[in-house]
Amino acid sequence: MHEYQQPPHHGYGAYQPQFHPPYTPPRPGPPDEALPNPAVRLGARIVDILIIVVGGGPIAFTVGMTMMGLTENNDAGGVAMAIVFFGSMALYEPIMTHAYGGTFGKRICGLRVARVSDGQNLSLGGAFGRWAVYQFIGLVPLGGLINALSCLWDKPLRQCIHDKAASSVVVKRRWGITANHL
Template sequence: MSEYQYNPYQQAPNPYAYAAPPPPYYPPPGYYPMPGPPPYALAEQGMRLAARILDGVFVFVVTGLTGLVLALATLLGAGGGDTHGTEGWVFAAGGLLGFLLYEPLMNWHYGATLGKRICGLRVARLRDGENLSFGAALGRWAFYLVLAFIVPLGGLINALSCLWDKPFQQCFHDKVANSVVVKRDLAHVSPASGEFGHSG
């Protein structure tokens, strides 16, 4: 029998049948999509520098005000009596407290310091774009201070390290805290899920 000859027992094709769906795609073993923001959401280095300069001014103001308020409270609490110079120590301690807590508290609660807010930037958690925990924000600032005041040229190298870091332009203190600095209005964008974190 010729292969083109009509076979009465052969089932006619169903014109309404759908083609079999393609097999699902599975990434190769060991492959995982990289978390983090897309390149266009990353903060520009010039804006990061401007924010750091502004924060230097704000830290000076916060440090002075914190120390002054605590020193005045000490004097008033003494009722005009002799404080034996206690207000000077209180001023110094209050200033140090303001210096140490200004940046961690701001990054934890608001996602940015005053300088970064003015420059339209935000410090975000790398994996999901949310604000850093207080512990992470404190560790990030502590590592920054160690590099700046203890390691020779550490502060300068740390500040410049975002120029050559790939793919997220992180400074060393960002890597320690698993953080990334992004543009505030684009902080919620992610190429993988479409949502990197809140932008408010």
């Protein structure tokens, strides 16, 4: 059993540590200056929506129309269109977030998604989980709005609900890839 030494008694009340201000351990995650303005995050999401609609929409439409022509079944074409469109959404964000630290919208806006613990890119499973939580919350009435706005009042990392679920944080891209830069 290890015994700790008692600090010297100074005779004037309780022992006071010799450092000022009181030491507070560092919190996990990036410093405040690495966190982006929430409006920039919103801009990145708008760019991503445009990319998905402009990029994925015509492809889904073409596949759907082709299916309708091949099968003469409007339902099959509609189902194929929905599968292609939602499939592209399900692949776009998780793969881009895992491989590059963010979607085209985040990259254009100078943002990156990182793990809170070490600043590295999310694993593919983590990126997919983050995206899935974002989609699920959007199905709940007002859930999508509350999720998007939650970064306004979250302290200290300005995380949205889907960020908390994946233990991720959005940072300015210039803050590098590793925790040493966070």
